[in-house]
Amino acid sequence: MQIPTHIQQAVKSNNRPTGDKERDRLRKPAEVLTFFQIASGDKVGELNAGRGYVSGIVAEAVGVDGLVYPHISPLSVERWKGDPIEKRLKRFPQTNMHSVIGEMESPNFPVKLDKILIIMTYHDSVWTNVNRDKMNRSIFKALSSGGIYGILDHHSKSGRGIDDCHSIHRIEKEFVVDEVLKAGFDLEDESDLLENPDDNLT
Template identity: 35%
Template structure:
């Protein structure tokens, strides 16, 4: 049986201010299980790193509640490529999401105004290795994430899995990354790998197609990795 979804997360998922288009995606994205695995509690301070359309930003906002805070961090490199205002700006302007603040800065400058309980990035880690992002030096980015977290804080990475042993070969053309690369890069920054949720795993995905290919879109094999900053770390 699936683990029970904590009340604050269940309430966030059914919140009437969520767009219907987001709710339709819940079946494939399993946000309840994902946030429960991350340990999102009321009052938490969360950074949604590369928030895209704000699907998770909205859920975090309601799950952490009025005493919590959500920082939607949009790298300048992405805004420059997209040539449009970040979608999360509209969320931050909405009174229903008063605890959301957008941060616009470069990826290597990742930081927040206060220490965080969680840094979360979904389907974006592979992008950080791509040309349009610099490419960024992930050892710098992951150290910045480490510094931004409270001792004992969580860094959660969800991404589309590439074939084992493929390294960074498919980050640009397939939008996938070898999970082993993520694990080695993040632990090199000082994090402890705490475990994986299999909720987005799909063994039927041959991991050879572009994630936007109609044959596989929305059904890719994704890994959900949870890393923790040691409680003794500063």
């Protein structure tokens, strides 16, 4: 996979926490963002963005002409005693990144977006009792025509559905694809770039 220069530079940026950079070897952010076609000038949302590991890189990649909206749920704000993205931005300013707070079913993205990502947290929508049909349909409406909904998560064995979401934080890939297609999306591509050949999916 050829990594575009703007993504290479984003990952190498000094405007990132050391702890984030230490995660790069396993998370392969350059390859992931290349696969999701993150381009300069894009408007990108991240659903359930946590402390901003992915959104921080995306903000560097899209540049000054782009915008990034990391979504934080009220539950996360309560858990971390405040908005974790705002805390991050005080240490690592990024003027093109603006957090939005809302439920996963209604993330409150303020503009139409080119891409919306949900990284390692689709399975969380199960055990937190999110209405995933409503969530996926709201994502569809938030995207511009031809926009990309990029989902990355730990997958469980075929046939397991949502049974492993809380216990081992995995969800069956085929189950997710089926849910998302019902919201109006088409499956354009999928990747095994983070597959571990030694993973027995348990």
